[in-house]
Amino acid sequence: MSSRMxxxxxxxxxxQSALHPHQAQSGQLRxxxxxxxxxxxxxxxxSAKFTEPxxxxxxxxxxxxNYKSQISNYKLLRLPIYPIRLYTxxxxxNWKTRLIHSDAKVPEGFRSLSTPVYRASTTLFKxxxxxxxxxxxxxxxxxxxxxxxxxxxxxAARVCELENGYRTLITxxxxxxxxxxxxxxxxxxxxxxxPHSVYGPNRHFASHVLRRFGVDVSYYPPTVGRNGxxxxxxxxxxxxxxxxxxxxxxGSITMEVQDVPAIVEIAHRAGAMVVLDNxxxxxVYFDAFAHGIDITMQALTKYVGGHSDLLLGSITVRDKDAxxxxxxxxxLIGFAASPDDCSLALRGMKTMAVRLAAIExxxxxxxxxxxxxxxxxxxxHPALPSCPGHEFWKRDFTGSSGVFSIVFQRQxxxxxxxxxxxxxxxxxxxxxxxxxxxxxxxxxxHGTPNRPDYSHRxxxxxxxxxxxxxxxxxxxxxxxxxx
Ligand SMILES: Cc1ncc(COP(=O)(O)O)c(C=O)c1O
Numbered sequence: 001m002s003s004r005m006x007x008x009x010x011x012x013x014x015x016q017s018a019l020h021p022h023q024a025q026s027g028q029l030r031x032x033x034x035x036x037x038x039x040x041x042x043x044x045x046x047s048a049k050f051t052e053p054x055x056x057x058x059x060x061x062x063x064x065x066n067y068k069s070q071i072s073n074y075k076l077l078r079l080p081i082y083p084i085r086l087y088t089x090x091x092x093x094n095w096k097t098r099l100i101h102s103d104a105k106v107p108e109g110f111r112s113l114s115t116p117v118y119r120a121s122t123t124l125f126k127x128x129x130x131x132x133x134x135x136x137x138x139x140x141x142x143x144x145x146x147x148x149x150x151x152x153x154x155x156a157a158r159v160c161e162l163e164n165g166y167r168t169l170i171t172x173x174x175x176x177x178x179x180x181x182x183x184x185x186x187x188x189x190x191x192x193x194x195p196h197s198v199y200g201p202n203r204h205f206a207s208h209v210l211r212r213f214g215v216d217v218s219y220y221p222p223t224v225g226r227n228g229x230x231x232x233x234x235x236x237x238x239x240x241x242x243x244x245x246x247x248x249x250x251g252s253i254t255m256e257v258q259d260v261p262a263i264v265e266i267a268h269r270a271g272a273m274v275v276l277d278n279x280x281x282x283x284v285y286f287d288a289f290a291h292g293i294d295i296t297m298q299a300l301t302k303y304v305g306g307h308s309d310l311l312l313g314s315i316t317v318r319d320k321d322a323x324x325x326x327x328x329x330x331x332l333i334g335f336a337a338s339p340d341d342c343s344l345a346l347r348g349m350k351t352m353a354v355r356l357a358a359i360e361x362x363x364x365x366x367x368x369x370x371x372x373x374x375x376x377x378x379x380x381h382p383a384l385p386s387c388p389g390h391e392f393w394k395r396d397f398t399g400s401s402g403v404f405s406i407v408f409q410r411q412x413x414x415x416x417x418x419x420x421x422x423x424x425x426x427x428x429x430x431x432x433x434x435x436x437x438x439x440x441x442x443x444x445x446h447g448t449p450n451r452p453d454y455s456h457r458x459x460x461x462x463x464x465x466x467x468x469x470x471x472x473x474x475x476x477x478x479x480x481x482x483x
Contacts, residue, residue, distance in 0.1 A: 117343040118149035135331040136324075138167070147331065151339040155346050156314070159304070163283045163296055165316035167323040169330050170337040174279060174299025177313030178202045179209070181275050181295060182244070184329040188214030190243040193267075195222040195258065196450045197251025199277060216241065219450065222251045223388055225259030234263065238270040247293070248277035249286070250389070253443050253460055254452055255380035255405055257389030260396065264292035279303075280382075282356060282434075285399040289318050295326075302434025303401060306348035306355055309435075310341040355436065355465065359402035362468035366461070367404050369472060375482050377457070378407040388452075402463035403433045405443075407454050408482070414456040416482050417442055421459060423478035426466055433462035438471055 093101065123142045125131040134140040135147045142149070148156065152170050160168035171177040182205065186192055194206055196219050206217040216239070224234040245267040249258035260276065267274045275295040276288050282303035288296045298304070300312035317323050367381035379386050381404035382393035393400070408417055421429060427440040439462040445451045463471065 115151055115154045115343060115346050117339050118151045119145075119339050120149050121145040123149075135327050146334060146336045147327075148337070149339050151346070152337050152342045155300075155312075155337075155342040155349075158346065158349060159283060159298070159300070159314045160316055163278070163316045164287060164289050165296070166319050167327075168314050168316040169323075169326055170300075170342060171313040171315065171330070171335045172337050173311040174199075174277075174297065174301055174313040175201050175205075176335050177297040177299070177315045178277070179205055180326065180329055180333060180335055181297060181315060182206070182210060182215075183333060184326050185244050185273060185275075186210060186213075186215045189216075189241060191216040191218070191239045191241045192244045192246065193237055193242060193272070194219050194246045195248060195251060195256075196220070197222040197254050197256050198246055198248045199252040202246065202248070202277070221450065222248075222254075222256040222258050225262035225392075234266050235270070238266075238272065242267075242270055242272045245272050245274045246277070247274060248279075250280055250382045250387070250393070253405055253458065254445075254454070255382060255387055257382045257387065257393040257397075259389070259392050260286075260288075260291045260293065268292070279434075280401055280403060281397060281399075282352065282401060283314075283316075284352075284356070285397050285401065287398075288316075291396060294318060295322060299434075300345050301432060303352060303356060304349055305341075305345050305434070306352060307344070307435050308432060308437065310338075310344050312337055312341050312345055356399070356401060358465055359463055360400050362466075362471065363402040363404060363461075363463040364400065365468050366463060366472060366475065370406055370475070373479065375408055375412070375479050376406050377409045380405040380407065380458075401434075403460065404463075405458050405460045408457040408459070410457070412457060412482060414444070417456055417459060419481040420478050423481040424474055425477075426471060426474040427461070433460075435462070436465040438462060438464040438466055 121144070123144055125143075130141075132140050132143055134143055137143065137147050137153060148170065156168040156170045159170075160166070169180075171180055178199070178201070182192070192206060192210065192215060194203060194217065203219070206215075210217055218237065220234065220237045221231060224231060224237070245263065247258050247260055247263055249260055250256060251258070260274075264274050273294040274292070275297065276286075276293045277298070278286060278288050278293075278296040279299045279302050283296070283298050295318070296314075296316045298314045298316075300314050301310060304314075305312060315326055317326060363381070364383060367379050367384055370376050371379040371384060371386060381387055381400070382390060382397070383400040384390060387393070387404075408420075421427075421440045421442055424440055427438045429441065430439050431441060433439060441460050442456070443454075443458045443460060444456045445453075445458065446455045
């Protein structure tokens with residue numbers, strides 16, 4: 001039996017009486033008469049989920065209709081669900097009960113600048129008539145921890161505000177956000193288009209999971225668009241069944257900035273939705289919805305979290321319809337986010353503007369300096385003309401963040417490139433990015449089809465909050481390892 005069935009219905013099946021399960025199991029302290037009406041109808045609604053019998057119970061007593069008949073007796077003895085309400089009258093309690101239901105008092109009126117961490121699986125209802133398993137907390141109030149406690153929903157609302165969206169859903173990581181969008185919008189027989197430059201696990205999810213479920217997957221060059229005179233027109237990548245187009249701008253590692261408005265225009269004409277991984281821009285340097293994007297996702301793990309100590313993702317939508325679809329999938333796929341991590345992300349968000357400003361300045365200074373170094377063939381930083389799609393960054397973005405790549409000169413063998421990274425003292429060697437500590441990682445495109453000819457010569461740098469001159473001195477001494 002699924003946990004949701006247990007939560008709502010399994011106990012009722014166990015009661016084997018006309019009583020609500022809470023009374024049947026816990027004793028009968030108070031009595032209330034219910035009339036059939038709106039509340040009654042609501043209960044009948046959950047009862048539709050009572051399809052599996054609990055152990056030792058005759059199947060018919062678990063049947064939805066049976067439960068419906070139980071609640072239509074109008075007489076439901078009832079234990080109040082709020083423990084606080086339960087003990088407003090004086091009642092002798094064993095100390096063991098007090099461990100759970102305490103009368104201890106604390107002063108009221110505390111106000112904090114920070115959002116409290118609300119941890120919860122169970123969310124208490126005012127009364128049984130208001131109990132529901134609906135996921136949309138904006139419409140029905142809080143119902144279950146999976147759909148978000150106030151800490152989670154505050155983070156969601158703040159991300160949404162920054163991205164100028166309609167609503168945001170929080171997921172346990174950026175990759176979870178990616179798979180959730182795919183699960184929501186794709187089914188067997190559909191076709192999805194993904195840029196070659198997309199974040200690796202997004203690509204792998206498509207080729208390993210979506211294909212297994214009968215979705216057609218194809219990849220397109222990230223540089224396509226209206227101005228792509230020298231390449232195959234983007235229109236020709238579309239099929240009758242193309243439902244979704246992914247964008248990631250700039251792309252992971254190779255940093256191509258995409259002509260998003262052109263891609264959106266062509267996709268919409270073909271009847272496909274466009275979803276953007278907006279992580280590099282931290283949801284603030286690129287106004288996705290103003291550029292026609294239908295859905296954005298971010299790895300909040302990066303700049304919003306900002307300290308490399310959490311994993312979270314977000315999906316932001318422009319309208320109610322998308323929220324309904326994604327919210328329903330979020331419930332079914334069970335992507336609950338940790339309120340503790342959301343609290344850290346809320347804290348990270350408060351300093352994001354100053355972090356981003358400092359990171360942008362250092363990253364630009366280092367990228368420009370590196371572009372003049374003899375060891376470096378190419379700097380792939382969207383704000384530099386050497387980056388593919390730089391003109392789109394100039395046109396569409398309002399700033400740049402701190403991840404960029406360098407491509408070393410052709411004659412440098414793989415061992416030298418690795419020696420460079422090993423020689424760095426301030427840069428850690430690690431995946432992910434967006435935190436306060438600088439990081440470096442090499443990538444090898446040798447033999448990877450449809451990727452630029454960078455082979456083993458690419459190193460990606462994540463610039464953190466260290467002093468830019470110290471970082472420069474560190475890179476300079478590490479470049480000596482290339483000699
Ligand atoms: C562009 C991009 N999108 C999504 C993700 C996935 O995020 P997470 O690590 O939170 O799953 C990453 C992680 O590196 C990323 O770089």
